Amino acid sequence: MRWLLSVVLCSALLVSNLIAAPAGKSREGGPRIRPQDPRSAQLLRDGMARSATFRALVDQIEASQVFVYVQVSPFIKASLAGQLTWMTQAGPYRYLRATISPDQTSNQAIASLGHELQHAVEVMGDTNVVSEQTLVSLYKRIGQPSSAVATSGWETIAAQEAGFQVRRELVDTTGAVMAAVLTENVHL
Numbered sequence: 001m002r003w004l005l006s007v008v009l010c011s012a013l014l015v016s017n018l019i020a021a022p023a024g025k026s027r028e029g030g031p032r033i034r035p036q037d038p039r040s041a042q043l044l045r046d047g048m049a050r051s052a053t054f055r056a057l058v059d060q061i062e063a064s065q066v067f068v069y070v071q072v073s074p075f076i077k078a079s080l081a082g083q084l085t086w087m088t089q090a091g092p093y094r095y096l097r098a099t100i101s102p103d104q105t106s107n108q109a110i111a112s113l114g115h116e117l118q119h120a121v122e123v124m125g126d127t128n129v130v131s132e133q134t135l136v137s138l139y140k141r142i143g144q145p146s147s148a149v150a151t152s153g154w155e156t157i158a159a160q161e162a163g164f165q166v167r168r169e170l171v172d173t174t175g176a177v178m179a180a181v182l183t184e185n186v187h188l
């Protein structure tokens, strides 16, 4: 059975698109975080330019031996904003894939990516994780089953909070008054 570490982010839908702030630096990760398509690269650039929390997550991963391949892909369960899956291990290096749903506003997608990067940091902090099985062991310890996935989905409070915090910072940088919309209107 194929196992997925599936993670759900706040799937609140914003009623209008926020205008993206001009990207300051054109960083889109480094050698560790590898965007696989133009939209992923844009999400990374925007996230790093506009959210200190997002930037801190990227910096932690870039200083680690964990690689994260990032893709925006429609091949993700409709109820999920993003998910993190195990890829492989090679020597001291471990490889993860973060998949982000395309059916989100830019701000939502950046927050979803921030959420998944927090999961990557969680994996980074446990060197015992070297396979899907050991990844499950980690999440049995630090997470709880996710209600958005029928089987084998996990969630952590830290990742949820990371996503919420990134989204708050994105809203701050756009100066938009979105508080009412940003109440956690979770739909799974």
Ligand SMILES: [Zn+2]
Residues within 6 Å of the ligand: 006, 007, 008, 009, 115, 119, 154, 155, 156, 159, 160
């Ligand atoms: Zn999650």
